[in-house]
Amino acid sequence: MSNLLNLKSFFKFLARNKGYTIIDLFGLSVSLMFVILIATYVTSELTTDRYHENVDRTYVLTDGEYMGSAYQIGYRLEERYPEIEKVCHVMTRVFDKTPLQKGDMNLTANLMLADTTFFDFFSFPLVRGDKNTVLAARNSAVISQSFANRYFADEDPMGKTIRINDKLSLTVNGIMKDISNSVIPYQDILFRIENVHLLAEDEGVFGNYNSYGATNVFVMQRAGADITARSADIREYFATFLRSFEEDKSKGIHFVPLKKLYFWEQTSPWGMYTIERGNWQFVMILMSVGLLILIFAIINYVNLTVAQTGFRAKEMATRRLLGSSRKELFSRLIMESTLMTAVSFLFGLLLAFVFAPYAGNLLDRKIDLLGMFTPLNSMIVILLIALTGFISGLLPAIVISNAKPIEVVRGTFRKQTKMVFSKFFIVFQNTITICLIAASLTMFLQVRYMIKAPLGYNTTNIIDINGMELPDEQTCFTLMNELKQLASVDRVGAGLGTPFNMGMNYTARYADGKKISFQMLRCDKSYAGILGFEFLRDNHVANSSRYYLTESAMRALELSDDASTVDLSHWGTQPLAGIVRDFQLRNILQQNSPMFIILKDNPKDLEDKPWNILVEVSGDPYVARQKVADTFKQVTGMDFTGKFMDEQVEESFAVQERTLTIVVIFAFIAILISLLGLLAMSTYFIQQRSSEIAVRKVFGSTDIQVLVRLVKAFLTYVAIAFIIAIPLIWHFMNGWLVDYSYRITLSPWIFVVSGLFCLLVSFVTVFIQSYQAATTNPVENIKDN
Structure with a gap:
């Protein structure tokens, strides 16, 4: 065991081969940085609203087209149906950017109105105040930490008055952390929904079930009850007092679980404007990207390690001659791989902290790396490091531990080591890289095509000012x-x-x-x-x-x-x-x-x-x-918030542009990692064929002939990858484009450019080492072998 834990020889090997060490650590660290950032984002998305105490009993009312309902509908449901324990009306984004005034300060605030049961439904943490009493008084209010800092500066907000308009003033009775990771959007001020009529110019606009769609109705189901079973009865009941249900027989009633609401899809794209929404397809794309990056990192490590087998084999042969078993050598190599993965993870984590703000801006969500370090998540990370280390080191460990000492001493081990796996990995990496380049080009052209589409009205040099803010x-x-x-x-x-x-x-x-x-x-x-x-x-x-x-x-x-x-x-x-x-x-x-x-x-x-x-x-x-x-x-x-209309149109494709940016970044990383993989393979390949190169030169081959022969072998792998990539690009990108009614057609030049770019990168990578090998004195190679 002590011999197993003695890694001095491994550290000496890393110190002697600094190029290998730097490339290996760099590739793994950068890859793991992306994996960490993506995993943090995806975990946050998938756990949206799942932290609320009563999430399993909370539903939102929807008619299948629009999620919002009308104010006071929930009260009638609560009275009529015993399955409902309590209700909460929530109104958001109806009164965003409401003007406020404090002395000489002109500010705006996003207002959220809700029932007093709000904190029974949503476990948003309070910094100040008691959740059971913060909304007890008719004019009490709860403000966000950000708003408290902005509006009150160095003052203590508790008990202070906020004047909304001539008819409504609120008293701060609590401060809550900024809302995040929820379908409820960030809001500055929360107060009781009974005051809604004091905000509208027409005080009756929210009465008598008017403004249908502006209010979200959350219901809490009693333990053991099933409110969804009453949907048909509720639909008939609504038809007795809601004109839309009376006249439109196709309208239904649905109760959507809160924990599924974030990714819920409505018939109408405008039906969920009052809440934050997730994009399931985008999350799946990111998960796929994260997995592919991890696979690329593992492949790269394997290629680099296998390329160094000749150097490690002598050490392992010596250990075999001194009594170490194959099992011990195998375990040692797996341990070295796991150690390299752990160190790379630490570097990747540091890089993740550095780039988290940029990733958050790109993904439009805060990347909370510290919040991810729960005991359970820490255990999962340790297990994943061990698993990644095992998978990464498996093939090199098998190759090196199975080497016969006599073959290493004779110098025939390096010649007998096959490159089947490395060739497969290089073809795989190049296939994915070509596909990603083609995907980037296709997405870029499609997004530009939609943004520049003729709309039938002018958008250029026109500034849109929101009059509702005034x-x-x-x-x-x-x-x-x-x-x-x-x-x-x-x-x-x-x-x-x-x-x-x-x-x-x-x-x-x-x-x-x-x-x-x-x-x-x-x-x-x-x-x-x-x-x-x-x-x-x-x-x-x-x-x-x-x-x-x-x-x-x-x-x-x-x-x-x-x-x-x-x-x-x-x-x-x-x-x-x-x-x-x-x-x-x-x-x-x-x-x-x-x-x-x-x-x-x-x-x-x-x-x-x-x-x-x-x-x-x-x-x-x-x-x-x-x-x-x-x-x-x-x-x-007030601060100016007007936008050019063409900017508004472009921003409406934010999800597509965000996806494009992610794919472009990953394509760049894929190219970089493929480059490192090619570098490793070319090193290994040339080492194995050094004697052959020397013999060819002795028998009259010129440097150019040798160089062409070496480069040609590697470019063949790119050509194979291109052939494999063509149907994949055609299938997946046509599948992506079909979702758009206004779309481009896949042009042949997209395929050609993607293949040529990958070919050029591969050529440059391999050419340098091939040139060195082709111009080396053959006598030196013969001596070494």
Whole structure:
């Protein structure tokens, strides 16, 4: 045992072969850094909301299309169904960026409204306050740590007052840690939902089950009960007082478990806007990436170690002659491999801490490495290090421990060692590398194709300012007037919604039972001009409110091109002002709906505070944006959050761009590790064929002929990998593209570029060592062998 633990010879070997040691440690450490970061992220994603005390009994109500319901619905369920122990209405993202004022400070806050049962459902830790009493008083509030630091600075927030508006002031009764790892988004202030009517300009907007979809209804099931079995009965009950359930028989009732909610998919992509959502496909991609990186690291270690077998075999042969058994040699080599893995893990962990902030920005989630070090996770890490060390060292241990001492002494061991595994590994690595390069190119082209797709309206040099963040209409109009004075501003317009955010949804219901769902925009003339809507027909209606229909709306209403009026149900029969060419809502992937536009001459006639203020700029767009931001700050006292509309479109593909970035990074790592693997194999290959090279040169072969012969052998493996990669690329990338209605076609040049790039990297890697071997004096090789 003491001999087994004596690793002095291993350390001497590492010290003598510094190149091998550095390459091995670098490859394993970088690979394990990625594995650690990916494992931390994936674990965090898969454990979202699973830490709540009552998570197994908590469900959220959904109709299958929209997760949100209406305020007060939960109370009726609690009264009627004994299976429900308690309910909690939660309203988030409805009142984000609400303006607050404290002295000379103008701030905004994200407001969350909930029932007093909130902390019975969600085990978010409180820094100050008692979860049983923090929401006891009608005007009590719980604030986040970040908001406490931002709003109160060095003051003690407890007991302080926060003035929301003229009708509502809140008293801080608790401070909680910033919400994370939950479907509940980060919020600044939590207070009781009974106060919701004090936030809306129309106090009745949230009463009588209005604003359906704005409130999430969580229910806690009694122990042993099954509320899901009552879904059909609840659906019938809802039809007695909710018009949407009465008129739409296809609507159902579903209770989604809280622990599954993060990855839950709704029929409508807009149906879960009030919560944080996960992307199961993205998590699976990352898990696959992490696994492949680990496999690459192991392959690289095996190649490097096998390449050094000639050096280690002499030591092992000596140990065999001194009485060590094959089992002892095998165990020693496995222990060395495990030690190398453990050291690489420590380096990888240090690198992970360094790059965690960058990974967090890329993945849009905090990477909490310290939080991962629980006793259970630590045991899992130790086991994985041992397993990785065993797998990495298995093949080299078999090769070296099975070497016969007499073969090592004669010098025939190196010649007899076959390269079958190394050849397979190199082909495998190159196949994956070519596939990843092709995937990167395909994803890049597809994402650019979607971002640059024609939308049917202007997005260039147009800044969208969220009017909902502004305190009142007068501030909006003052801001618009000031912006018009800027030399870099061409036009300013106001409206309720944009094509990107899809405006408002309106369902027209007719006496014959026909129902048509429209999207609706209300805006002034400047607004429509900035967006560049194409008017196919203008009837020159003189009304202050002019109703225009898109082509798809005309078809949905079965109107002829010369129609002069339109029946819009709730809006009544109106003169048809004209027809607008269809334009794309949100981005090119969004399925369009029929749409009508209500055009006003004056923004003050919109009948509501502008939701959006569009500013068309000229000249340098970023200089113009800064001038707009300065004016915004001067008028409102608030930080500017406006965005260019083309940036909004690009950001809507954030998941695709994030996936692309991950694949590009991994492709780079794969190329790097493949390069190291090729380096190891070429070293081994040339060592084995040194005598053959010498003999060929003695019999007249030139340096060039020897060089071509050596390089050709390695490039053959790349060619084989390319042939294998072609059907894989075609299958997987076509499978990825089919999910997009607007997509590119796989071009042959994607395959060619991927193969040529991998070929070039392999050529450069192998050429240097092959050149050295080809130009070496053959006498020296013959002496050595």
